[in-house]
Amino acid sequence: MMIILYKNIKQLVQVRDEGIAYVQGQEMKDLPVIENAWLLVKEGIISDYGSMDTCPQNNLYEEIDCIGRVVMPAWCDSHTHIVYAGNREGDFVDRINGLSYEQIAERGGGILNSAKLLQNTSEEDLYEQSLSRLKEVMELGTGAIEIKSGYGLTAESELKMLRVIKRLKEDYPIAIKSTFLGAHAIPEEYNGNADAYIEMLIKEVLPQIAKEDLADYIDIFCEKGYFSVAHTEKLLAAAQKYGLVPKIHVNQFNAIGGVAAAVKYKALTVDHLELINDEDIEILKNSGTMPVALPTCSFFLSIPYTPARKIIDAGLPLALATDYNPGSTPSGNMNLVVATACIKMKMTPEEAMNAATLNGAYAMGVQKELGSITKGKKAHLMITKPIHSYVTIAYSFGVNHIESLML
């Protein structure tokens, strides 16, 4: 049996004796830490921990000395689009020169541009491109990741994306959840006829996804110029029959009532929320639906940040994720997400760490196995380089403080 004893850990962070689903409101300010700690991992499962004065003394275990280092649960990135082809550096420069994200999309750039590229990319090539992004985020401490389709926008190419995600799931030890986001944009062939596109996704794609077991969740971009609340409800109702739980894009540019629709269909998460009104907050209370903020998307697009203070101070939970995608966030760095949440959204480091680990795990349905240092959970851990404390990760931004990821 493989047993590893991590010794002399400067701080063992996010230690929860009881497995809890998530933290909300005031609870988010509390990040349980053991200073100068040890941690025992048996066959990849957390088996025990404590402070160094109680450290097991024998030579039965493989020992790893973590002197000066912080050990934490690996990041749980609950919202990404890392399966895509090429890049959108052209859009990036257009935006610098004054065009808005919406104007670029109206000119046929944006998501449609990425879809064209992906349609002309082979499954093998797409797998290779996506794999290099997966490896890149693992280097940055991510140990669980949700990945969406949504750059195919035809039955064939959406299925191609989902098959790539399935292969990544099978081939790599990182925890992966898969989300069907066929309703990400209205493809050119359906211009002015979003109803027919939704109909096609329901009739042609959903049954095939169920047959090949290609997705865990359903997503839709509920937004002016994309899909309405009525489209959202129709798709979520159809997906429910196949057991797909919603995790949806809402309130990025406009609040059009998507939050209420999401909660009605028992969504696991509502993501973006750069705009959120009081009514949305009331609807989310005690719903089990987790709000998810994507601060590096706001940073990249220069749009408002999700009002974390308003959300948390109302007693709600909040998760943080990257949104890694070619158009609005070409970066999968959870360390930068945590730093940005502290700097721009006024989250405390404790709130941000909770949002990126325990709450992130809930936001992708892996909270029973991941997201905290709890006996019986999987030891998906990150070990930092020698740093002052976990606060360094949020404070000293733009630097990779992660030395290794254990899966």
Ligand code: NIG
């Ligand atoms: O989450 N908002 C919708 N989808 C992505 C951006 C997609 C793109 O521009 O390629 C997002 O930000």
Ligand code: FE
């Ligand atoms: Fe997204």
